[in-house]
Amino acid sequence: MSGPRPSADVTRVETAFGSFDVAADQILSFPAGMPGFEECRRFVVLSSRELEPFQCLQSVEGPTASFLVVDPRRAFPDYRCVLSEVDRARMGQPDEAGLVWLAIVTVQADQTMVNLRAPVVVNPTRMIGFQLMPSNSLYPLRFELTRLH
Amino acid sequence: MLVFTRRRNEAIIVADGIEIRVLRVSKDAVRLGVTAPADVPVHRQEIYDQIREENRRAASSPATLPAVLGQVARRSEEPA
Numbered sequence: 417m418s419g420p421r422p423s424a425d426v427t428r429v430e431t432a433f434g435s436f437d438v439a440a441d442q443i444l445s446f447p448a449g450m451p452g453f454e455e456c457r458r459f460v461v462l463s464s465r466e467l468e469p470f471q472c473l474q475s476v477e478g479p480t481a482s483f484l485v486v487d488p489r490r491a492f493p494d495y496r497c498v499l500s501e502v503d504r505a506r507m508g509q510p511d512e513a514g515l516v517w518l519a520i521v522t523v524q525a526d527q528t529m530v531n532l533r534a535p536v537v538v539n540p541t542r543m544i545g546f547q548l549m550p551s552n553s554l555y556p557l558r559f560e561l562t563r564l565h
Numbered sequence: 566m567l568v569f570t571r572r573r574n575e576a577i578i579v580a581d582g583i584e585i586r587v588l589r590v591s592k593d594a595v596r597l598g599v600t601a602p603a604d605v606p607v608h609r610q611e612i613y614d615q616i617r618e619e620n621r622r623a624a625s626s627p628a629t630l631p632a633v634l635g636q637v638a639r640r641s642e643e644p645a
Contacts, residue, residue: 452618484633503606522619547620549608
């Protein structure tokens with residue numbers, strides 16, 4: 417991810433998982449922020465070989481909003497979340513096959529939890545993302561990640 | 566905080582096109598109807614609060630990636 421020369425279009429982002437050079441066209445808009453981090457409206461999804469299969473969802477406006485994320489299907493293979501009409505509308509009526517789903521990982525002393533209740537969904541076509549709060553989801557807020565599928 | 570007194574079937578309007586109407590009043594509960602534009606989400610506060618707390622916990626996770634991978638790898642070796 418490191419370009420040969422930094423330019424005006426590249427931002428260097430420092431994370432707990434290393435430094436990344438982020439091009440302006442990689443930056444996602446989160447118009448509602450994230451619950452608890454409502455002021456953070458611009459995020460980037462960072463990948464590296466060391467992080468695989470995890471990624472880092474990182475705010476580019478401050479160091480506080482940094483989340484380890486994973487495809488929810490790596491935690492729970494049958495995972496399926498249906499977009500509500502409101503979510504479809506604010507994501508721009510996306511082609512659902514092209515959406516990217518990310519579940520937030522919480523690391524504790526001896527447990528790793530994955531939030532399957534409120535997934536982050538990104539529409540790469542519009543470079544826009546939201547953390548969904550489906551009212552009727554049966555998935556747990558804290559699903560223990562015991563193995564990766 | 567703005568405070569209103571509303572009777573049954575009366576409403577307040579927030580911004581452009583968000584209507585919150587009192588549908589029913591009982592001893593210790595009020596049933597509200599919310600009409601909002603198609604792209605405006607409406608949540609019960611306690612659900613939002615739970616997700617906010619979990620996000621804060623996730624963002625302050627002290628562990629580094631090797632710790633996560635180690636935990637998951639150790640458990641993946643255990644019998645299902």
